[in-house]
Amino acid sequence: MVAQSDASVGLKRVMVLAFCVAGIWSAYITQGVLQETLSTKRFGPEAKRFEHLAFLNFAQNVVCFIWSYIMIKLWSSKSTGSAPLWKFCGVSITNTIGPTMGIEALKYISYPAQVLAKSSKMIPVMLMGTILYGVKYTIPEYICSFLVAGGVSTFALLKTSSKTMKKLANPNAPLGYTLCFLNLAFDGYTNSTQDLIKSRYPKTSPWDIMLGMNFWGSIYNAVIMFIVPLLFSNWPYANGFEAVNFCRAHPEAAWDILVYCLCGAVGQNFIFLTISRFGSLTNTTITTTRKFMSIVVSSVVSGNPLSAKQWGSVVMVFSGLSLQILLKWKRKKA
Secondary structure, three states: OHHHHHHHHHHHHHHHHHHHHHHHHHHHHHHHHHHHHHHHOEEOOOOEEOOOOHHHHHHHHHHHHHHHHHHHHHHOOOOOOOOOHHHHOOHHHHHHHHHHHHHHHHHOOOHHHHHHHHOOOHHHHHHHHHHHHOOOOOHHHHHHHHHHHHHHHHHHHOOOOHHHHHHOOOOOHHHHHHHHHHHHHHHHHHHHHHHHHHHHOOOOOHHHHHHHHHHHHHHHHHHHHHHHHHHOOOOOOOOHHHHHHHHHHOHHHHHHHHHHHHHHHHHHHHHHHHHHHHOHHHHHHHHHHHHHHHHHHHHHOOOOOOOHHHHHHHHHHHHHHHHHHHHHHHHHHO
């Protein structure tokens, strides 16, 4: 009877894990396809591009704010020990700037290149740890960073296919990669500050964080995209009014943006579920494999052919990431 009970619990755990994997993969791979579509597709008989990619970040903030508010009302409650809303005011600035840079990079580099560049988060972390704090890493950890850095650098130096280049709005690899690495820098600050808030207010739930970050993010993006253009007629950056007018003229783009935002909100819920049931290391493993699959989907489905050397660079990066995950699993067991 006990054996049957243990087997039943084990089967249920495997099914929940499979559910989490399917949820994260389907949500974020679909979101990646839509992100690439919105950055490269030409809409309508005029064959116009959607030039306002920063609008995606604003739309994502609004949808995720509404989503987290509903989740809190349905499944949680604002406990007395959770972080107050104003605590997220400052960190939401970097959370607004960073993802916007990552999205804007798609005007200059391909989606596979963006995914690879954003997968190299360990490199700035190790550099900052070594230079600023004198942290000493193990040889296997340096091998991980070497594989990732080497793979990203090689991919960046290799020639991109003409078919992929034609899809880009303004091909400019140095600018695109710079935006991605700035995105990583801002994300590093954002994540560490969120961890600090969580440590000071232990009763803060993931939905509380999601609510606070997206509340302020919605305000900041609304100011940048709708108020500043009214004050400065020659505002050269994101213009929310132009983005809304484009969506009115091309409902297909509006639908893609809505689904893109819903995928982000749903994906966040699956990440919360994975971390709560299986831990952050399992979540890292799932999201890393998802990034690799996103590149495969982009190459096969979205028509971004990669050369054999480029695939070698991709394998090199994910070999480094896989080794890093393996080292973490070994430390966890120890």
